[in-house]
Amino acid sequence: MADTITIIDDRTGKKVTVAITGGTFPSSALRELDPNLFLYDPAFLSTASCASAITYLDGDAGILRYRGYPIEQLAEHSTFLEVAYLLLNGELPTGDQLSKWTHDVTHHTMIHENMRKRFVDGFHYDAHPMGMFVSATAALGTFYDDAKDIFDKQSFDKQVLRLIAKVPTIAAMCYRFSEGLPFVLPNNSMPYAQNFLNMMFRIGEDHAIDPVLARAMDILFILHADHEQNCGTTTMRVVSSANSDPYTSTAAAASALYGPLHGGANEAVVRMLSEIGSIENVPSFIEGVKNGSGRLMGFGHRVYKNFDPRARIIKQTAYDVFEVTGKNPLLDIALKLEEVALEDDYFVKRKLYPNVDFYSGLIYQALGFPVDMFTVLFAIPRTVGWLAHMEELLGDKEQKISRPRQWYIGPDERDYTAINKR
Ligand code: ACO
Numbered sequence: 001m002a003d004t005i006t007i008i009d010d011r012t013g014k015k016v017t018v019a020i021t022g023g024t025f026p027s028s029a030l031r032e033l034d035p036n037l038f039l040y041d042p043a044f045l046s047t048a049s050c051a052s053a054i055t056y057l058d059g060d061a062g063i064l065r066y067r068g069y070p071i072e073q074l075a076e077h078s079t080f081l082e083v084a085y086l087l088l089n090g091e092l093p094t095g096d097q098l099s100k101w102t103h104d105v106t107h108h109t110m111i112h113e114n115m116r117k118r119f120v121d122g123f124h125y126d127a128h129p130m131g132m133f134v135s136a137t138a139a140l141g142t143f144y145d146d147a148k149d150i151f152d153k154q155s156f157d158k159q160v161l162r163l164i165a166k167v168p169t170i171a172a173m174c175y176r177f178s179e180g181l182p183f184v185l186p187n188n189s190m191p192y193a194q195n196f197l198n199m200m201f202r203i204g205e206d207h208a209i210d211p212v213l214a215r216a217m218d219i220l221f222i223l224h225a226d227h228e229q230n231c232g233t234t235t236m237r238v239v240s241s242a243n244s245d246p247y248t249s250t251a252a253a254a255s256a257l258y259g260p261l262h263g264g265a266n267e268a269v270v271r272m273l274s275e276i277g278s279i280e281n282v283p284s285f286i287e288g289v290k291n292g293s294g295r296l297m298g299f300g301h302r303v304y305k306n307f308d309p310r311a312r313i314i315k316q317t318a319y320d321v322f323e324v325t326g327k328n329p330l331l332d333i334a335l336k337l338e339e340v341a342l343e344d345d346y347f348v349k350r351k352l353y354p355n356v357d358f359y360s361g362l363i364y365q366a367l368g369f370p371v372d373m374f375t376v377l378f379a380i381p382r383t384v385g386w387l388a389h390m391e392e393l394l395g396d397k398e399q400k401i402s403r404p405r406q407w408y409i410g411p412d413e414r415d416y417t418a419i420n421k422r
Contacts, residue, residue, distance in 0.1 A: 009033040024048050038405045048229075050237065050399065054087060054388050055228040059303035064310065066226060067091070075313045080221035081105060081192050084164060084384040087226055088391070102191075108165035109186035109195065111173070112143050120177050130264075130375045132174040133167075134254045140166060141247025148245045150394060159246040160387045167383045168192070171376045172199035178372070193217040196380070201368055213367055216321045220360060223310045224378050226385030230302075232256040232263065236386040237393050238402040246390060253386045254379045260297075263378040266361035267371050269298040273330040273337075273362075282336045290346045298358030299341060305351040314359045318366075325366040334362060 005025050008015040018029040027047070030037045041047045056065040064071040067086050074083055078092075085093045085101050093101060119139050123132055141147040144162070149155035169186055176183050176199075184199045194214040201207065227233070236253035244252075257263035276285050289296045301308055322328060338354055341347045364374050393399050 007033065009037075022051075038407070040407055044229075044234070049234065049402075050229070050393065050396065052228060052389070052392060053090065054385070054392060055226045057228050057303055059301070059305050062304060062307040062309050064227070071223065071309055072313065075219050075222050078222060079191070080218045080225070080381060083222045083225050084381075087384055087388045088160065104161055105165045105192065106186075106188050106195075108162050109169050109188070111140065111166050111169050115140065115143070115170075116173055116177075116183055120173055123177065125178070125180075127178065129171070129174040129178055129372050130254070130258045130379070132177070133171055133376045133379060134251050134258065136170045136174065137163075137167065137254060138248050138251035140170070141245050144247075147247055150243060150245060156246070156391065156394075160391070163246060163250060163383055163387060167380045168196035169199060171373070171380055172196060174376065175200055175370075175373055191218075193221060197367070210324050212320060212324050216317050216363060217367065219313065219317050220363065220377070221381035223313060223356065224381040226382070226388065230262065231259070232382060233386060233389050236389055240390040240393055241399060241402040243401075246387060249390055250383055250386055253382075257379055257382065258375055263375040263382075265297055265355070266357035266364070266378070267374040269334075269357055270330065270361040270365060270371050270374070272297045273333045276333050276337070279332055279336045282333065282340055286337070286340050286344060290344070296337065296341060296347070296352070298355055298361075299347065300350070300352040301355045304353065304355065307353050308355045310356040311354045311358055314356060314363065315354075318359045318363050321363050321366050328362045328366045330365070331362055334359065 003020045004017050005020055006015055006017040007029065012033070014033050016029050016032045018025045027039050030039065039047065054067065056068070057063065066074060066083060067090055069086065069092075074086075078086075081102050082093060082098055084105075085098065115136065120132065120136060140163075141159075144159065146152075146155045147159055150159075173183055181203075184202045187195050187198055190198055190209075191214070194209050194211075194217075197209045197214055197217055198207070201209075229237075232253040235256040236249055239249045239252040240246075260268050276282060286296070288294065318328075318331070322331070338358070341352070347353075360377075361371070361374055364377055365371070369377060
């Protein structure tokens with residue numbers, strides 16, 4: 001069987017045959033039939049906008065791999081900084097490479113004092129931390145002259161290092177501001193996730209971070225580090241394609257993540273569970289969803305139509321965390337919702353399963369994070385994926401500035417009418 005596809009334009013009888021490679025064919029072939037013919041694909045449901053070697057995802061089989069490594073193995077054996085190195089460089093680091101990378105990230109965690117004193121202090125007292133995070137990430141780039149030298153490899157790598165090192169500091173700073181708590185400086189002797197938890201929650205001198213909780217945070221960071229062409233990563237690519245600097249591109253991607261259908265879903269899950277209030281209310285809530293009065297947040301995924309492998313790992317991590325913190329009272333409602341939904345025809349038919357956000361919010365809450373911080377916790381590790389995609393895009397000779405076409409459906413030409421004649 002030939003690995004080709006033949007498209008016939010029935011209006012003219014012209015046909016074109018093109019190769020199918022990796023399950024795709026170049027849609028530019030259509031232009032050979034008619035230069036004004038375009039694919040109409042709202043929300044990119046059937047369009048691959050790039051070739052990528054970073055993350056492999058098979059939604060039907062529930063497979064997620066970073067650079068070929070199954071997410072389950074990385075979550076069990078690796079650390080977030082090792083995974084970050086893998087995503088950015090394509091290979092797992094040697095011992096020396098990992099030590100240098102860890103040292104470099106650890107020693108770039110500080111941010112300029114003006115960021116806190118002038119920039120963050122300017123926010124209203126109840127500003128949403130994700131809004132602050134988005135703005136602060138964009139602002140951070142203004143502190144570095146070399147931020148825009150994106151085609152100088154050394155300079156680009158420096159910005160990558162700065163961003164990955166500083167996003168936890170920014171995130172913690174936004175939280176401490178909103179709580180009216182003094183800012184905690186990064187501690188260079190602590191690993192990445194532990195240092196973040198320390199900057200978030202340290203009160204007084206003898207505040208210790210439980211290693212089980214630090215490991216859970218690290219696993220959550222691993223699971224969220226990349227997920228190929230989702231809304232945020234596509235935004236990163238689109239903005240980077242205009243050769244914007246890594247800070248503003250990251251802020252744009254984080255803005256996409258802020259939306260409740262994307263990274264804001266875990267926040268929505270906890271709010272939903274709190275509103276449901278008790279197990280007895282689960283069946284009526286599910287009926288309401290089926291009757292169109294809202295969605296079951298944390299369920300469904302554009303790509304995963306069987307199960308989300310990250311959701312399975314997170315469920316296990318939730319139990320590890322609850323051993324230390326005590327059970328989140330919302331867990332029982334979540335388990336009941338999952339049980340009822342997985343047996344209900346509405347959800348089964350539409351292939352709706354728990355996604356990564358269904359249980360992550362419960363863990364975050366048990367760790368002590370306020371609901372407003374949940375999307376920020378997603379943005380920290382995803383910064384790695386965004387930057388890996390930006391670098392890949394900049395090195396891809398097939399890419400240009402992103403500029404999709406549209407199907408115009410507005411009025412034909414008409415004459416301007418004076419205001420007193422309308
Ligand atoms: N609850 C109830 N019904 C749902 C849900 C849900 N969570 N998700 C999808 N559906 C229904 C839709 O109403 C639709 O039904 P219909 O065919 O009768 O009209 C059908 O399932 C298909 O839904 P779409 O919206 O077309 O699916 P899409 O792939 O566009 O959406 C999405 C995926 C946005 C994730 C969706 O499932 C959703 O809104 N889920 C809840 C929010 C959520 O958890 N988001 C996190 C996603 S993971 C992440 O971003 C990290």
